[in-house]
Amino acid sequence: MPGTHRPLRLAINGYGRIGRCFLRALLESPVAHNLQVSAINEPANLESMAYLTRYDSTHGRFPGPVEVTDGQLLIDGKAIRISHARTPEEVDWQGIDLVVECSGAYGRRAELSRFLHAGSPRLLLSHPGASGEDVDATIIAGINQHTLRGDERLVSAASCTTNAIVPILDLLDREIGIEQVLLTTLHSVMNDQPLIDGYHHDDLRRTRSAMQSIIPVSTGLARGVERLLPGLAGRVQAKAIRVPTLNVSAIDLTITTQRPVSAHSINHLLADAASGPFKRLIAYSEAAHASIDFNHDPHSAIVDGSQTRTSGTHLVNLFVWFDNEWGFANRMLEVADHWSRLWQQQDN
Template identity: 40%
Template sequence: DLLDAEYMAYMLKYDSTHGRFNGTVEVKDGHLVVNGKTIRVTAERDPANLKWNEVNVDVVAEATGLFLTDETARKHIAAGAKKVVLTGPSKDNTPMFVMGVNDKTYAGQDIVSNASCTTNCLAPLAKVLNDKFGIVEALMTTVHATTATQKTVDGPSHKDWRGGRGASQNIIPSSTGAAKAVGKVIPELNGKLTGMAFRVPTPNVSVVDLTARIEKKATYK
């Protein structure tokens, strides 16, 4: 991480949303020590320079959001890691897996994507519904908590005009790739789902609503 280790320790210990961390957090020799366990801290912009081989790393969780292709994430492999998991949807054809949905099809790939938070919420729901009743088509709506990319007050947005509105004052319609991503982890649903998101002024907790037209008859019971 490019942040100073002391600042990282402070941010971990005191969180505005989740409260105070009840364990111990300190910095020793430039590294984080959490509950007595030392966590190596580096400040490299290029993953190829991280020297994962020196600490015998098996799996790297790529959570920066900056290296979301096989080519860029593979720099972790070059640095000595054995596997890489992207914590968001990839920007290329990197295989995507959602636990409880298609994780059984994992075939040992070096680099995989764990999809987005919305896809991890939506895909298991869609799988259960499709397995039991068969989905003809479906519409997803997610009510999503504010994210760090939004504006604190009204300002220009490079993506769309609505996205420039103040996060704490508005319910903002937004696009989402979650419905399309479901088609990647459940191929038989490819093209059957669409959806949209609403960014709402809450710091935490989101929800997904799925409305579907199904093949088999169903009752509320």
């Protein structure tokens, strides 16, 4: 097992939007001295991987050199070994301390355990487990990372939307009490949607062109929130709508409260949290924003105070922005760093 004198070796399985954002977030982070991406498994060819690392339509050009040499990806002068397997069993995970699973193709414990049986000591998911029992822990950075012990082998970082809304609901429930929650996610397009109509998905709405329509889709967000905030069990309902933008999503949140509130008191509470204990997770603004303003924003959520509304003294509506790629990648990175430090403490 690793000690404190070398970075822990990570492997990324699935080098798509989140896999590439995770790598880039790590290289831009102060925890890069503790964590190092040593391997990537991605079925696509190496030249395409290098090209999409250098040039990103959403987050801009990569800030450092990206080269291909001897079948490896060389990023900022550091070599990353590459494999192109389609199953966990085909990959040599030897020497890897943690696999960051970003393909989204595995959700049940039996599927995830294939990585462990193939030699990976631990797995961090970029998506929720199919159920709470399918992983050892589901962690929202800044909220419940203290529940990690260090001996877990399957951990989920939940979803981008769950990371955005759970800190806000947790804060509001503790400070003013929440009776009921109704939220609607307005989410940027995803790669399970086609550019033009096609036989692409069992959900008929997802057969429609992603860039021409606003499209309702199914969501498990309510279950995910209740899994992390069990005090709200049975009181959360959620809808999701895909909108034709490349990145940055929003949540339209309506709650009924136990204590009387006003728009001013709610905004004051959230602004204080954003400048204090939730500074890393939540930001607050009352400027005249559009979604593009939050591209590459590392916060889990940005509360748009200009959109806060109340009806009476117990019905509140909030509007929350979040970069569904970059914010989530940064939270995943924090989970990986915190978890890894627990192993190091145990080893020493």
